[in-house]
Amino acid sequence: MKVGIKLLLGTMIAASLSFAAMAKEQVTVFAAASLTNALTDIGQEFDKTHDTNxxxxFASSSTLARQIEQGAPAEVFISANQKWMDYLVEKKAVDSASRFTLLHNALVMIAPKSRGLKDVTINDKLNIPQLIGDSRMAVGDPDHVPAGRYAKEALENLGLWSASEPLLARANNVRAALALVERGEATVGIVYATDALVxxxxxxxxxxxxxxxxxxxxxxxxxxxxxxxxxxAFYDYLTTDTAKAIFVKYGFKVQ
Structure with a gap:
């Protein structure tokens, strides 16, 4: 009998918790993969003071933008570049009046710590094939990933693109490029400064x-x-001192 009562109580408590979770307003945010750590923390802080879940x-901005265009149930979108927000504005898939620039980042070259690579000077004299050796350079796919587009633009402007292109390991998003370097599958990679920090x-x-x-x-x-x-409320929360402090903690430059 006691076992039955315990089971009944457990079921009632679980049902109560489930109902409470369902009662909270769901807020769905689509955001660039490079924002994963910062926004996860911000979301947790936001939910503590709002009746929300x-x-x-998180994915490449291009992937998310196309999903939004096709009717995905997103409520807030944060892109890693202006291009994909422009795309959605042109498609009338976002509220253009609400658009603003939230953050800035920097582009860096990374290597596995185990490699012991010393500081590299990025200029037009850098010998990319010599630096990479018989491995690859990990980047977000320049055809659609913002981090990859920035990388391609930088390499082109420095006169390094033609030597670099055949050696690229193209990833679906910037965090996937980071993972290739973490696992030693690429000797160097180009990511955002914030990705390197985490x-x-x-x-x-x-x-x-x-x-x-x-x-x-x-x-x-x-x-x-x-x-x-x-x-x-979440959109407004992004510019609060609490949110800004978290963004800065993860290396972003706030407005």
Whole structure:
């Protein structure tokens, strides 16, 4: 009998917790993969003070933008470049009036810590094939990943693209490029400065000159012109001192 009562109580408690979770307003945020750590922390802090359950979908900005265009249930979008936000504005898939630049980042070259690579000077005299050896250079795919596009632009402006292109290991997003270097499957990689900071297995060996590529900007926008209370609250929360402190902690430059 006691076992039966315990089971009944357990079922009632589980049902109660499940109902409480369902009662919270769901907020769905689509964001660039490079924002994974910072936004996860921000979402947790936001939910502590709001009756919400914030969920994130992290991927390449291009992948997310196309999903939003096709009607994916996103409420807030944060892109890793202006191009894919421009794309959604043109498609009238976001509220263009809500668009603003939230953050900035830097482009860096990384290598596995175990490799012991010394500081690399990024200029037009850098011998990419010699640096890489018989391995590869990991990047987000320049055909659609913002980090890869910035990398291609920087390498082109430095006159290094033709030597680099055949040696690229193209990843689906910047975190996948980071993982290739972490596992030693690529001897170097090009990622954002913030990605390098969250990994214990890689180190930054060079920072690309800011003049070698367009500013790395993260625009944010609401999807709907009449957003839900929860999505509007999260959108506003992104510019609070609490959120800014978390972004800075992970290496982003706040407005």
């Amino acid at each position: 914030t969920r994130f979908s 990994s214990a297995d890689v180190e930054t060996v060079a920072v690309f000159p800011e003049t070698s590529h367009k500013p790395i900007a993260y625009p944010a926008a609401l999807i709907a012109e009449k957003p839900t209370a929860g999505s509007k």
